[in-house]
Amino acid sequence: MTREPVDDAEVCVVAASSAWPFYQATGSYICQANRRFRDATRLGFYSARTIHPLVARIEHTVPQIDLDDEHAAALALSADPVERRVGKAMAAGLHEGMSGTVQVVVLSAPRDPATETIGAIRHEGRSAWTVFQRYVPLGRLRAAELTSDLADTDAGEADDGGH
Amino acid sequence: MVTDQQIADRRAEVAAWYADARHRYLRTESLVTRMVRRALRDAGNESVKVESRVKSPESLVAKAVRLRDDGTFKYADPRAEITDLLGVRALVPLRTELAAMTRLLEDLFVVVEKSDLREGTAEDVPGYQSTHLLVRLRPDTLADLDFHGLGDPVFEIQARTILQHAWASLQHDLMYKTERPPGPAIRRRLIALAGLLELAEREFILVRHDHGEAYPDEPPDDAGTDGAEHPAAALVTQLFPGSGSTHRAWLDEVESVLGQLGLADEDAVRSELGDWAGRAEAVAAAVRATEPWASPPYLLDVLLRLALDEDYLARRTGAAVSEPALSAHRAERDDLLARLDPEDR
The missing domain is CATH 3.30.460.10 (Beta Polymerase, domain 2)
Structure with a gap:
C-alpha cells in the first residue's frame, strides 16, 4: 500500500478551546456553516497556547445543516456509516448545548492510523497564535517545537471566515 | 472630505x-x-x-x-x-x-x-x-x-x-x-x-438535563419531547428504564429502522434481540461511557446491530452491503464488545 505524501498535506489549524475535547470525544468538528478550509486535507487544533499533537484527516464535510434532533436522529440511525458518524457528531453537539445551522466535519478518529501524531507545539507569544484558523504543511508542524518555528505560515483569518 | x-x-x-x-x-x-x-x-x-x-x-x-x-x-x-x-x-x-x-x-x-x-x-x-x-x-x-x-x-x-x-x-x-x-x-x-x-x-x-433524568416520570414540558404515546416508547422504556424522556424524532427514526428490519411488533423485536435484551442495561452503560447523549431509541438500534451482526445492514438496505459499510459496522461492534464485561459479550 502506498502511503500518501502526508508531509505535503495542508493542515488547517483551528482555534479550538472547546473543539479539541470535542474532537477527542467524537472524532469530529462542528463549526459555523459554510466555513472554508481552502485546500486543507487535515485539521489541527490550537488552544491553551498549544498546537495539539493529533492532526486528523478530513473524511467528510456537511457544509450546512440545522443542528436539531430531527436531523441528528435521522443520520445517527442511518445504515450508511458516514451519515451515521455525522448524526453521532450532531447528537454530541446537541448534548453539549450547540445549536443553529452548522457545518459538520467528520475526521479520522484520534486512534485511527490516518490521524498523524506530532509533538505538541507550544506558543510563547503574547497574543493567541490564532483566534480563527491558520494553514501549515504537515511536515512543518512535525518539525516545529514552538509556533515561532512556523512564523511565515498563512493566517487565513480574513479570507475564510464562512458566513 | x-x-x-x-x-x-x-x-x-x-x-x-x-x-x-x-x-x-x-x-x-x-x-x-x-x-x-x-x-x-x-x-x-x-x-x-x-x-x-x-x-x-x-x-x-x-x-x-x-x-x-x-x-x-x-x-x-x-x-x-x-x-x-x-x-x-x-x-x-x-x-x-x-x-x-x-x-x-x-x-x-x-x-x-x-x-x-x-x-x-x-x-x-x-x-x-x-x-x-x-x-x-x-x-x-x-x-x-x-x-x-x-x-x-x-x-x-x-x-x-x-x-x-x-x-x-x-x-x-x-x-x-x-x-x-x-x-x-x-x-x-x-x-x-x-x-x-x-x-x-x-x-x-x-x-436541567440531570434534573430531567432524575425525575423521568414528570410530564414532559417540551412539545418535541414525547415518551408515552409513541409505539416504540414502551419498548425502549422497558429495555432502558430510568433513561428519562426522549425526543419524538428519535422514536420516529427507530420506528422506521424497525420497519426496515421487518420487525412489526414488540414480540418480534424481543425475539430478534434474544439474549441481548437481558444485557440492555450493560450495553447502555458501555455506550454512554463514550456517547453520553445516547437516547433509548439509539441504544435500541445499537442492541439490534449487536444481535443481528452483519445481517443488520443487509436487512435494512435490502441490497448487497458495501465493504466500507461492513467494515465500519464491524469496527463499531468490536469496539463496543471490547468495552463490555466479558460476561455481557
Whole structure:
C-alpha cells in the first residue's frame, strides 16, 4: 500500500478551546456553516497556547445543516456509516448545548492510523497564535517545537471566515 | 472630505424623512411584536421574552452623519443602509432553545441576512454571542389589512440567551457609554466575565438535563419531547428504564429502522434481540461511557446491530452491503464488545 505524501498535506489549524475535547470525544468538528478550509486535507487544533499533537484527516464535510434532533436522529440511525458518524457528531453537539445551522466535519478518529501524531507545539507569544484558523504543511508542524518555528505560515483569518 | 454644510444638510434631510417615516416603524413594531409573541405562544414556547425599540430621531441623525477615517460619510444612503430603525430582541433561557426559536422566526419572516455571532467565530476568546436576522415581512403578511400602508420595512431581530444578553448589555454600556473607553485590563476582565457566564450557562443546561433524568416520570414540558404515546416508547422504556424522556424524532427514526428490519411488533423485536435484551442495561452503560447523549431509541438500534451482526445492514438496505459499510459496522461492534464485561459479550 502506498502511503500518501502526508508531509505535503495542508493542515488547517483551528482555534479550538472547546473543539479539541470535542474532537477527542467524537472524532469530529462542528463549526459555523459554510466555513472554508481552502485546500486543507487535515485539521489541527490550537488552544491553551498549544498546537495539539493529533492532526486528523478530513473524511467528510456537511457544509450546512440545522443542528436539531430531527436531523441528528435521522443520520445517527442511518445504515450508511458516514451519515451515521455525522448524526453521532450532531447528537454530541446537541448534548453539549450547540445549536443553529452548522457545518459538520467528520475526521479520522484520534486512534485511527490516518490521524498523524506530532509533538505538541507550544506558543510563547503574547497574543493567541490564532483566534480563527491558520494553514501549515504537515511536515512543518512535525518539525516545529514552538509556533515561532512556523512564523511565515498563512493566517487565513480574513479570507475564510464562512458566513 | 465632507464639509460642515454637507453634515448640516444631511441632518436636516434625515430628520425630515424620519419625522414622517417613524410612525410607520412604530406601527410595525407593535404589529410585529404581537405577531412574534403569538407565534411563540402557539408553538408552546412561552419562556421567550420579546423586547423591541424603534430608533429615536436623535440617535438616527447621529448615526447618519458618522464619518469614516478618510472624512467621507460612513453611510452613502442612510435610509437604505441603516437597517436597525426597528430592532426586536428575543431572549431564551438557554442556548439549547435558540435553534427552535430562530427557526420559528425564519418561518415567520423573509430573512434578508443572517449572521451567527457565536463562539465559533473566535473559539478561544469568549465574548459577544448572538444570532442577528435582518428580515422583512412576508408577502402574505403584507397583504393582511393590519399591515397596509407600512411599505416594506426591513428590520433587525436579535436572538440570544438571557446570560448572553446580560453580558452584551453590560459590556455595551462600559464600552460605548462611558466617557473614556476601557483600557486593556478592563477589557480583559470583561472577556473573563463572558467566559464565566458561558460556563454558568453550560451548568444550567447540565442541571436541567440531570434534573430531567432524575425525575423521568414528570410530564414532559417540551412539545418535541414525547415518551408515552409513541409505539416504540414502551419498548425502549422497558429495555432502558430510568433513561428519562426522549425526543419524538428519535422514536420516529427507530420506528422506521424497525420497519426496515421487518420487525412489526414488540414480540418480534424481543425475539430478534434474544439474549441481548437481558444485557440492555450493560450495553447502555458501555455506550454512554463514550456517547453520553445516547437516547433509548439509539441504544435500541445499537442492541439490534449487536444481535443481528452483519445481517443488520443487509436487512435494512435490502441490497448487497458495501465493504466500507461492513467494515465500519464491524469496527463499531468490536469496539463496543471490547468495552463490555466479558460476561455481557
